[in-house]
Amino acid sequence: MLENSSPAFNHEHFLKYLTGEPGVYRMYDVRGDVIYVGKAKNLKKRVASYFRKTVDNVKTQTLVNNIVDMDVTIVSSETEAFLLENNYIKKYRPRYNVVLRDDKSYPFIFISEHEHPRLSFHRGPKKKKGEYFGPYPSAWSVRESLRSMQKIFPIRQCEDSYYRARSRPCLQYQMKRCSAPCVKGFVSDEDYNEQVKLAAMFLRGKNTQVISTLVGRMEDASVNLNFEAAARYRDQISALRKVQEQQFVSGTQQELDVFGFAFRNGIACIFGIFIRDNQVLGSKSFFPKIPKGSIDKEVFESFLLQFYLAGNKLIPQQIVIPIKFDEMHTVEVVLSQEAKRKVKFYEGVRDEKRKYLQIANNNAENSLETQQNQQKSIFARFTHLEKILELDSPIKRMECFDISHTSGEQTVASCVVFDRNGPLKSDYRTFNIDGITPGDDYAAMAQAIKRRYKSPTNDAKLPDLLIIDGGKGQLSQAESHFKDWPEDKKPLIIGVAKGTSRKPGLETLIYAYSHETIAVDFDSPGLHLVQHIRDESHRFAITGHRARRHKVKTTSPLQDIPGIGPKKRQMLYKYTGGLHGLKKASKAEIAKVPGIGQDLADIIYDYLHS
Incomplete structure (x- = not known):
């Protein structure tokens, strides 16, 4: 691949020497940030279209006004251009591109290849030997499936270190949720491996075959007068039939993804239904970041590419789409190459696919309406908080810190971030606190703030408002850290002190430095916003602390x-x-x-x- 760039942007000069080959172009603003990434079959024609005299699209006009420099990367084919564009969007997250906020890999259920295989949650590269089932749309759906399977198949779900250290059965055996393969004499290897095979069949959607197998085993046990085993098989069959009844949509599709689409007032929702092995694994709503002036075809095409090319997602053979877009055939080719098999788009006009598409579209509309109502509520809360604090400029970013530990051990500090759309989870951070006196929350807060805000020069994302969960003691740690910073770099800092009864609504807000209290009504929307971010930082700190504590517990x-x-x-x-x-x-x-x-x-x- 060949790179070209011009130090001082002049579109006529740039176009004069631009090639007509396929490639990817990047546009930069005055700060040197990438503000747009695009692909083209013919670079010269595509880039020239931005600088025509008659450009009606407001988004394009705004984009062109902000271009200071451009460069291009020439590739060998249009397909390669799609892939490179996706990588650049993921890397730079440009202001004028549609950007998928949630591009993390999806979780799987994993059956290991141990002597006594383990059933577990898995996310990330598939490096371990074993069988992977999924992907599932959320970690919650995987854990729900694992909980259901634990009641049906007595297969171990414990960590390997815990399994190896057992000398007698644990509580899961007493609850009949594990057959205790860790201790000799409780289950034969043959019986255990049979349950593993049945669990794998269940995960492939072969519920009927699993039930038929268990019915046969139950009848054999009855004939041989082994009534205890027959009762176990009977209970398994009963639990399996309950799971079958709970599945909310059933069909005949082996492998299918269905997307619904709703776009209104500058907000788009894509609702996905994911079907594997004739089972609906779950569904999820996506709200990509959309620049002003975007059209529905552009939004959906960008989402589709970023969703499937993000890595570690299974690309199904069939994808039902809610709208046609200009480069459907090329995107099919790109996804087919990535999946190493034929991938085909369907518009959902017949039978079962139409039913799924209608469900997806209805859910997209409902999710979009909920999101819009939520945004109105959050916007009102921000506006009210700005009035309470008597601010001249809007709060664009606010951060909140909290500390969690158990008797001073495994201390974790959380930093939670909100913007005007609500929680910005991609910017959340936890800090493992070490080197302090156990239980010293003041020292823990000081260490977390020092690590988060290293200096006024290298912090690109400083908050407009910094909230400290605690009274004057915790607040003083933030005051000390920012004492020597330039005034224009210091965030506004407030502390949230709980009332004597620690009930919501009785909190006191305290200004840093002056320690003046802020009078706020208990039903104030501004106070609700502060409570929201405070509670979220508390939740995130506890989650981080529990993860650290669990790691210590499971490490010998x-x-x-x-x-x-x-x-x-x-x-x-x-x-x-x-x-x-x-x-x-x-x-x-x-x-x-x-x-x-x-x-x-x-x-x-x-x-x-x-």
Whole structure:
């Protein structure tokens, strides 16, 4: 690929030497930011169309007025141009492009290839050996499916480290949600693997075959007078039939994605229904960022490419689309090459596809209306808060900090971000706090603020309003950090102190530096906005803390000792009665564990008691 660029933009000079080959062009503003990325079969014709004397599109006129420089990347085909354009949009997130906000990979259900396979949630590259089912539209739908399957198939869902360390069955066995393959004598390998196969069949949508198999097993057990096993099969069949009844849409489509579309007042909603193995895995609403003046065809085409080319998403053989767009055939070719099989678009005009498309369009309209009402509410809250704080300029970005820990351990600070559309989750951050006195919330707050706002020069996204969850003590940490910053760089800082009863509506807002309190009515929309971001920062801090605490729980303290692998750890726990027993054991007792010896026992003892 060949790159061309001009240091000082002059469109006539630029077009004079521009090639007619396929490629991608980037437009820059006065700050050097990429404001638009486009693709073209013929670069010269496409770029020249922006500078015609008669351009009616307001978006194009505004875009052209902001161009200071351009460059192009020449590629070998139009298909390659589509792929490169998508990569550039993802990288630069330009102001005048339609940008999909949620481009993360979708989760899968994973069955591992262990001796006793594990059923688990998976997101990311498929590096582990095993079978992947999905993708599902949300983590919630995966966890709901795993919960349902746990009641039907007694397959382990525990972490490998937990599974290896067991010497007796856990609570899941007592609740009949696991057959305890971790302990010998509770389930044979043959019976366990049969349940794994049935679970895989269930995930492929072969519910009827699974039920038929279980019915046969139940009858055989009854004939052999094994009534306990027959009762287990009966319960499995009953649970499976309940799951079948709960599926809200059933059909005959093996692999299909259906998209509904609604576009009104500058907001677009694309609603996706995802079908795999004759089952509706779930659905999701998408609200891409849209520049003013965009048309529906452009919005939907951009969404479709960014959605499927974001990586780690299964591209189905059939995609039902709500509207035609100009480059449908080329996009089909691009997706087919990416999927390495034939991908075809359908307009949903017949039978079952029409039914699904109608459901998707109805949901898109409903989601769009809900989003618009929510935006009106959020806008009103921002406006009211600006009046309360007597601000001359609007609040475009606000951030809130909170601290979470358990008795001072595994302290985590959260930073939550809102813009005028509400929560901006892509900018949320958590900070693992170390090197402080356990339980010192003031020091934790100071460390988090210092790490978030390093200096006034290199912080591109400074908030207009910074909210600290806490009283004057926490507020003083922010005051100290920003004390020497230039006045035009300092954010407005307020603290949120809970009332004596800690009930919502009785909070006190406190200005930084002056420590003046702000009078706010309990039913004030501005206060509701502050409560919203405060509660969100609290939720996010607790989530981060729980994740850190879980990681510590599931990590063995012996993992850092050289020469202690999984087998020796298991032997140590088995012979001493777990970590608690190992800490109580003497060096001589540790040395008696098979495969340890005196030298290693000395190292283990000293490590655990240092």
